Amino acid sequence: MKPSKFNIISSSKESPNKILLYNTLHDHRILFDDPELNPQILFEKLKNNFSMSEKESDVVSQLKEMGLVLDDEVDEQALFDSWYHEKIRERTDVMQVTILPTMNCNLACDYCFENDVRENGIMKPEMISQTIDWMTQRLTNIRPRELHMTFFGGEPLLHPKAIREISKSMWSVCESLNIEMAFGMVTNGVLLTPEFVEELLPVGFRWIKITFDGDREAHDKKRIKHNREGTFDIIYDNLCKIAGKLKVSIGGNFDNDNYASMFSLVDRIRQSPFANDIVSARFKPIMKINPDIVSGRDGKVTSFCEVCSFNDPQINGILALQEKTRSTGLPVQKRPEIGPCEYHSRHSLTIGPDGSLYKCPAFVGVSHLAAGHVRDEKYNAQGETQVTMPKWDEDCESCAYLPNCCGGCRMNSVNKTGSLEVKSCEGNYLSRSIEDFMQQEIARLSEE
Ligand code: SF4
Numbered sequence: 001m002k003p004s005k006f007n008i009i010s011s012s013k014e015s016p017n018k019i020l021l022y023n024t025l026h027d028h029r030i031l032f033d034d035p036e037l038n039p040q041i042l043f044e045k046l047k048n049n050f051s052m053s054e055k056e057s058d059v060v061s062q063l064k065e066m067g068l069v070l071d072d073e074v075d076e077q078a079l080f081d082s083w084y085h086e087k088i089r090e091r092t093d094v095m096q097v098t099i100l101p102t103m104n105c106n107l108a109c110d111y112c113f114e115n116d117v118r119e120n121g122i123m124k125p126e127m128i129s130q131t132i133d134w135m136t137q138r139l140t141n142i143r144p145r146e147l148h149m150t151f152f153g154g155e156p157l158l159h160p161k162a163i164r165e166i167s168k169s170m171w172s173v174c175e176s177l178n179i180e181m182a183f184g185m186v187t188n189g190v191l192l193t194p195e196f197v198e199e200l201l202p203v204g205f206r207w208i209k210i211t212f213d214g215d216r217e218a219h220d221k222k223r224i225k226h227n228r229e230g231t232f233d234i235i236y237d238n239l240c241k242i243a244g245k246l247k248v249s250i251g252g253n254f255d256n257d258n259y260a261s262m263f264s265l266v267d268r269i270r271q272s273p274f275a276n277d278i279v280s281a282r283f284k285p286i287m288k289i290n291p292d293i294v295s296g297r298d299g300k301v302t303s304f305c306e307v308c309s310f311n312d313p314q315i316n317g318i319l320a321l322q323e324k325t326r327s328t329g330l331p332v333q334k335r336p337e338i339g340p341c342e343y344h345s346r347h348s349l350t351i352g353p354d355g356s357l358y359k360c361p362a363f364v365g366v367s368h369l370a371a372g373h374v375r376d377e378k379y380n381a382q383g384e385t386q387v388t389m390p391k392w393d394e395d396c397e398s399c400a401y402l403p404n405c406c407g408g409c410r411m412n413s414v415n416k417t418g419s420l421e422v423k424s425c426e427g428n429y430l431s432r433s434i435e436d437f438m439q440q441e442i443a444r445l446s447e448e
């Protein structure tokens with residue numbers, strides 16, 4: 001027998017007898033707290049065919065049932081490949097669609113990538129209808145159990161008509177097809193009203209993601225209106241007015257200027273009237289777009305998407321903020337990962353205001369990465385290539401982080417190398433964040 005290649009082992013820094021075994025493929029976390037049982041020694045004995053105590057043999061049998069120990073002849077890479085194929089790439093249980101009703105924005109944050117792609121403008125009435133038709137057709141063909149929609153932008157609330165029409169139409173389509181539907185939006189929150197929320201609650205409006213770039217003073221230097229006015233109080237008050245109605249994810253983008261202020265922001269939102277609505281609080285470093293490589297962008301800085309937060313040089317800053325957030329009792333990310341994000345799933349996609357389809361929200365506006373158009377039934381050749389191209393290489397196949405990463409973020413690949421096909425490895429980031437996660441898990445499981 002042999003240990004799974006997706007096992008990771010870490011001892012508690014405070015009590016070295018407590019050892020966590022984490023399997024990245026099955027997401028199992030097992031705490032060893034018995035001086036006679038050490039998974040590292042157990043696996044060494046297994047590999048070398050050494051004899052084991054009865055206790056050790058019992059544990060090995062249990063680990064085998066869980067897939068953390070395998071018979072020698074099992075090809076674990078083949079198991080992973082088929083997991084990826086069925087559960088990620090070709091999954092049909094959930095269809096995830098991100099819709100950008102407009103690239104326009106009522107704010108003028110200087111790091112926003114969408115400053116560069118606004119000429120694509122606003123979703124016109126015929127494009128709203130084509131988007132509804134295209135999604136209806138897809139849902140009818142695929143018949144997922146759930147439809148998850150995200151309105152993103154630009155600022156989606158600048159085009160409430162598109163949000164209303166799409167969400168109401170898709171709700172009745174989903175009802176007729178017996179599909180559960182939920183949607184949310186990534187909004188700056190300036191135009192959010194209780195009336196709009198109330199109107200759309202019956203058609204599946206469930207969550208919002210709001211960004212604060214620090215506490216009031218720092219935020220008001222970054223997230224400003226076109227007339228340079230700050231927006232902290234407006235957003236905060238709007239969130240207070242809808243307290244109890246939606247789940248709220250809090251995001252924040254930091255650089256050296258506002259990093260310290262993120263800590264007081266965490267304290268403030270913890271004490272806010274909407275604290276109980278918060279389901280996640282995640283803060284990310286602002287990343288740079290390479291203007292020489294990503295055509296269609298002029299080199300402004302941005303965070304790529306709502307999923308990724310990797311950034312190796314900033315890992316200490318990310319972890320310290322995560323620790324601060326955790327210490328206040330606010331929810332933090334449950335599993336350290338880069339992927340597999342929506343880019344990997346055939347039936348998940350982003351629709352731009354002009355009806356172009358993309359496999360990743362960060363590709364919007366980069367025309368050569370468009371995967372098709374809502375007027376067409378199928379992805380174009382570029383879309384099909386993105387779905388089917390190999391996502392990882394031989395090095396990844398011996399990397400325990402493969403299930404948390406699947407070969408890395410492809411926007412990062414494009415940004416660094418100009419090519420989707422060149423892997424961009426964030427192994428250092430993953431290794432630090434997984435170690436931090438394991439220490440937290442040891443503490444959590446010790447209390448159970
Ligand atoms: S490819 Fe990268 S930027 Fe795109 S959705 Fe995935 S993690 Fe986010």
Ligand code: SF4
Nearest residue numbers: 396399402405425427
């Ligand atoms: S890209 Fe790097 S971290 Fe990700 S699976 Fe491959 S080797 Fe591991």
